[in-house]
Amino acid sequence: MRKKLFIGSTIVAAIVLIGAMFYSLPFYITKPGMAKALKPIITVKNGKKDKGNFMLTTVRMGQANIYSYAEAKMSKFEEIYPESEILNPTETEEEYNVRQLYLMKDAKLNATDVAYRKAGLPVKFKYNGIYVLSVLPNMPAYGKLKAGDRIFKVDGNTFSSSNEFMDYVRTKKAGEELTFTYLRKKQTKDVKIQVKPFKQEPKRVGIGISLVDDKEVIVSPPVKIVTDEIGGPSAGLMFSLEIYNQLTKDDLTKGHQIAGTGTIDVDGTVGPIGGIEQKIVAADKAGAEIFLAPNEHGAKKSNYRDALKAAHEIGTKMKIVPVDTFDEAVTYLKKSPQK
Incomplete structure (x- = not known):
């Protein structure tokens, strides 16, 4: 009898323990990701070869369960964030992922724009339509459109910007029906949707989507950037440096392993990102010798200062370099010694 009770209680305990692995908490955990060479990711046709590497750094993130939450509490380089700090109000996890992929796409556009113009080459853009980021309940x-859909026609009309799209929708009255032509998973579809007043702004009508322009950059020689499912805008700086390095004669790497992070604006400004301490850990593990960090114009709580602190804590010999612009990064690398 005791043996049966022991077996039964053991099975129950095992079920509880396994169930805890799949029970999600309203928190997200971030931890050090990877540092990956950009040469296999970015290819400029007939581009120059470098002796070293520019490296993309990432942070891993996932929703917490009981075990990952407890582990993160005890780990120095894992962070816990309430769900409300990760997802926008009414945003689903699927919509969050779509938003991150769009931010990556935007980072690639900006990086290409900056790199080609700095290399003295022309840049043009082709407008493809409206990119749906989220749909309001x-x-x-x-239930008709989804995050990730690309709308390229409304009532058979094409537009040159999201502003033109919204201006057209605003001309309609509540209850009027529009036909949207969109692309989803490489399939073109049509859907009819009525416009409706917004609850917060009854005088304004719409269909209830948040959107951005979907465009592509046209450059010569062409460049290909394959990022698969990596999301977010934080690789912008490193993308721009790798593209520029393949376009120009001198090798900025000079044989070094150069990691870094930071957004890139079209004017070449480098912006701050989250999780820089975790990226320092990832870069150090990958053997990076130099790490370029957003300086935020010397702010007391800048990415650069956080990176310095993390580098000191793990005892790395990696040199942490503050940068505010693409030009500053290039200037530093041109002055650095050949390995």
């Missing part, structure tokens, strides 16, 4: 588009 209780609005007409809900």
